Amino acid sequence: MASSKIKIIARLRPTLPHEIDDRSVSVQNSGSGGSIHVYTNDGNKASKEFKFTNAYGADSKQEDIFHNDIEPMLPYLFDGITITIFAYGVTSSGKTHTIQGTAEQPGVIKRVVQALCNMIGSHPGPDISMNMQYMEIYKDEVYDLLVPNRELAPKLDVREFEGKVQVPKLSRMPVHSEPQFHTIYQRASNQRSVGSTKLNSHSSRSHAILSLHIDMPDPVSGKTLTGTVNLVDLAGSENNKHTGNDANRLIESSAINKSLSTLGKVIDSLNRGESRIPYRDSKLTRVLQDALGGSSMGLLICNIAPGAKFRKDTVNTLNFAAKARDIENKVTINERETRPLPKPHFAALTMQPSAPRAATTAVQAINSAHATTGGQTHHGGQTHHGGRPSMLPKAPRPSVTSLQATRTTVTIKTEDLSVEKRLLARNQRPSTSALPPNLNVQIQQMIQAEVAKLVAPKEAENRELERRVRELEQERQERDYSVEHSHSRSRRESSVKREDVVPSDVAAMLASSDYANHDLITRLDSLEAELRSKNNSLYDELTPMQRKTTCRAYLYMARQYESSDDLENALALYRKAQTYAPDNDKLRDRVLDVEYRLKNKKRAAEADQSPRKRHRRRDEDIKIEEDQPAEEDGRPRKRFGAEITNQGSSPKRKRSPDEGEEDGMETPQKRKRGAVAVGDDDDDDEHVPRPRRSKRQAKAC
Numbered sequence: 092m093a094s095s096k097i098k099i100i101a102r103l104r105p106t107l108p109h110e111i112d113d114r115s116v117s118v119q120n121s122g123s124g125g126s127i128h129v130y131t132n133d134g135n136k137a138s139k140e141f142k143f144t145n146a147y148g149a150d151s152k153q154e155d156i157f158h159n160d161i162e163p164m165l166p167y168l169f170d171g172i173t174i175t176i177f178a179y180g181v182t183s184s185g186k187t188h189t190i191q192g193t194a195e196q197p198g199v200i201k202r203v204v205q206a207l208c209n210m211i212g213s214h215p216g217p218d219i220s221m222n223m224q225y226m227e228i229y230k231d232e233v234y235d236l237l238v239p240n241r242e243l244a245p246k247l248d249v250r251e252f253e254g255k256v257q258v259p260k261l262s263r264m265p266v267h268s269e270p271q272f273h274t275i276y277q278r279a280s281n282q283r284s285v286g287s288t289k290l291n292s293h294s295s296r297s298h299a300i301l302s303l304h305i306d307m308p309d310p311v312s313g314k315t316l317t318g319t320v321n322l323v324d325l326a327g328s329e330n331n332k333h334t335g336n337d338a339n340r341l342i343e344s345s346a347i348n349k350s351l352s353t354l355g356k357v358i359d360s361l362n363r364g365e366s367r368i369p370y371r372d373s374k375l376t377r378v379l380q381d382a383l384g385g386s387s388m389g390l391l392i393c394n395i396a397p398g399a400k401f402r403k404d405t406v407n408t409l410n411f412a413a414k415a416r417d418i419e420n421k422v423t424i425n426e427r428e429t430r431p432l433p434k435p436h437f438a439a440l441t442m443q444p445s446a447p448r449a450a451t452t453a454v455q456a457i458n459s460a461h462a463t464t465g466g467q468t469h470h471g472g473q474t475h476h477g478g479r480p481s482m483l484p485k486a487p488r489p490s491v492t493s494l495q496a497t498r499t500t501v502t503i504k505t506e507d508l509s510v511e512k513r514l515l516a517r518n519q520r521p522s523t524s525a526l527p528p529n530l531n532v533q534i535q536q537m538i539q540a541e542v543a544k545l546v547a548p549k550e551a552e553n554r555e556l557e558r559r560v561r562e563l564e565q566e567r568q569e570r571d572y573s574v575e576h577s578h579s580r581s582r583r584e585s586s587v588k589r590e591d592v593v594p595s596d597v598a599a600m601l602a603s604s605d606y607a608n609h610d611l612i613t614r615l616d617s618l619e620a621e622l623r624s625k626n627n628s629l630y631d632e633l634t635p636m637q638r639k640t641t642c643r644a645y646l647y648m649a650r651q652y653e654s655s656d657d658l659e660n661a662l663a664l665y666r667k668a669q670t671y672a673p674d675n676d677k678l679r680d681r682v683l684d685v686e687y688r689l690k691n692k693k694r695a696a697e698a699d700q701s702p703r704k705r706h707r708r709r710d711e712d713i714k715i716e717e718d719q720p721a722e723e724d725g726r727p728r729k730r731f732g733a734e735i736t737n738q739g740s741s742p743k744r745k746r747s748p749d750e751g752e753e754d755g756m757e758t759p760q761k762r763k764r765g766a767v768a769v770g771d772d773d774d775d776d777e778h779v780p781r782p783r784r785s786k787r788q789a790k791a792c
């Protein structure tokens with residue numbers, strides 16, 4: 092494993108038409124080496140100097156940066172190394188211009204894709220493929236930009252797998268050609284969150300990360316090397332006094348500033364060699380973990396805006412860059428098994444995976460190249476890093492899957508960096524296994540046979556256990572079935588019994604019209620008692636039809652009792668009937684009526700107990716009987732209690748004109764008065780209501 096420092100370059104953008112050129116920032120030796128001077132006051136000689144690997148002035152071209160700093164890194168991708176290039180700076184400093192560019196001045200992305208397509212195309216060897224992923228981090232959440240509709244895209248999780256931070260659900264698209272890439276990229280870029288601020292009409296509101304993966308399978312070793320280049324366009328730090336942000340922009344701005352401040356903290360912690368690096372404090376640092384003290388090579392482009400109003404931001408950016416250049420990454424090569432292996436037996440798990448080997452020569456070559464160009468920029472250039480253990484890439488966990496990722500080192504000839512020769516050299520490398528392939532298979536088969544012998548008795552025991560469990564389960568099911576069957580049969584029988592018994596009894600009772608059918612009452616009572624004893628009510632047990640029939644039976648008997656003036660029994664039977672028709676309003680009225688009458692009857696009976704009243708009443712009765720002639724048909728007139736019918740004599744019921752006066756009589760008093768009135772009115776053609784009189788007055792009359 093070799094260490095590699097992050098390479099830092101700075102770029103000053105030109106003054107825009109609406110800006111004043113106050114010459115507050117200048118670049119010396121633009122293009123190679125170079126330093127940036129930030130003047131404390133306009134035209135003042137006092138300045139702060141920052142030196143970097145390369146510094147580019149306002150007149151620099153896109154291709155200058157590409158040819159000097161980016162193109163030389165690309166061949167390392169074909170050794171399975173990850174490269175991260177990110178643009179950092181205040182808003183409107185030219186980050187998007189540098190990374191993305193325009194149609195006339197294409198930026199890093201277009202140039203990198205073009206170069207990679209050429210490199211892949213010129214290589215006749217194994218099947219090299221390129222895939223792309225594109226995500227944005229907006230308000231500290233990761234979103235896929237390759238989805239058809241970014242608005243509907245879900246937030247994505249960031250996970251760590253085998254020492255590498257990944258976004259597992261991020262989509263991946265194959266890149267076959269340059270035009271095809273640009274179609275996909277253009278569509279995805281249009282989905283990126285941008286907004287207008289006072290400083291930039293097209294300001295990025297998110298951090299965008301485009302990843303290009305180059306997969307190089309090696310059919311001989313069954314392994315695939317993957318080189319990845321991450322091109323990161325960070326959102327710019329913002330001074331809200333200058334941007335004039337509205338509420339939504341302020342929220343975005345605070346998320347951007349927070350993530351950038353975490354980025355600064357991560358770099359500080361790495362420089363101090365702290366044991367805890369706050370990668371997890373923001374999604375940005377989590378995703379870029381590999382580039383910040385991880386296992387990839389890094390290039391940081393610091394974009395600077397001219398003008399005094401940006402002076403503070405410019406100094407901050409350059410201070411940040413000065414700190415970042417001390418970060419050391421432990422560069423590793425990404426190689427994984429892709430040949431499907433025979434399913435490994437658990438015994439094979441005891442075998443440890445091969446430890447990652449260091450990418451030595453390749454990275455040393457990079458470092459030496461950096462040192463030659465950037466040695467003078469390091470302010471004395473000591474490395475403060477003491478080889479913090481957490482910065483070392485983790486060894487892959489043992490895995491039973493055939494896709495076992497390993498990171499190994501290859502020796503790269505630094506004197507010859509052409510892709511064809513690198514790939515040729517890789518193909519000519521002997522297989523990592525020193526044993527012939529058939530011997531490996533034989534060993535595996537022997538181990539499997541041995542282990543099978545060991546586990547055979549245990550497996551037989553397990554089979555026997557399983558069989559026993561199955562039997563028991565079957566027995567239980569059969570038992571459950573028979574219990575359920577007997578229950579349902581008894582339920583069926585009981586319902587059949589009820590249907591047989593209740594209706595036939597009722598029918599018999601109705602046929603005999605014997606209202607004193609005590610047998611029926613006894614039968615119903617006993618049935619109810621029986622059901623009550625079973626914690627159940629007859630109502631619940633009967634079908635609606637059976638309830639209706641039972642109710643009718645009780646009603647029939649109640650009416651019979653009522654007509655014979657046995658109000659007590661009638662009331663009891665009406666109440667019973669009510670239990671089977673609780674919602675019947677007429678029946679409820681009837682019960683109230685009978686209750687009322689029964690109460691008055693009892694009261695009247697009590698009054699009759701007084702000796703004086705009994706005497707007076709007897710006299711009155713004699714007098715009335717003397718005065719009252721018999722009906723023409725010889726039948727006596729109806730008297731109190733005899734008028735009860737089953738016609739529904741609700742107290743509130745409106746009488747029909749056809750109903751006799753007596754039917755509307757509601758109370759014993761009324762009825763009595765009515766009886767007298769009927770007797771008196773017999774001779775009258777016209778009904779004249781009589782004034783109310785006391786009994787004494789009536790007697791006097």
Ligand SMILES: Nc1ncnc2c1ncn2[C@@H]1O[C@H](COP(=O)(O)OP(=O)(O)OP(=O)(O)O)[C@@H](O)[C@H]1O
Pocket residue numbers: 103104105107149180181182183184185186187188189291293294295296325326327328394
């Ligand atoms: N080197 C350059 N040459 C010409 N124009 C430039 C250059 N750099 C930046 N610009 C112009 O400056 C403006 C702001 O640039 P750009 O959008 O790239 O800034 P930014 O840093 O990405 O801003 P933000 O962080 O707000 O997205 C754009 O109009 C862009 O065309």
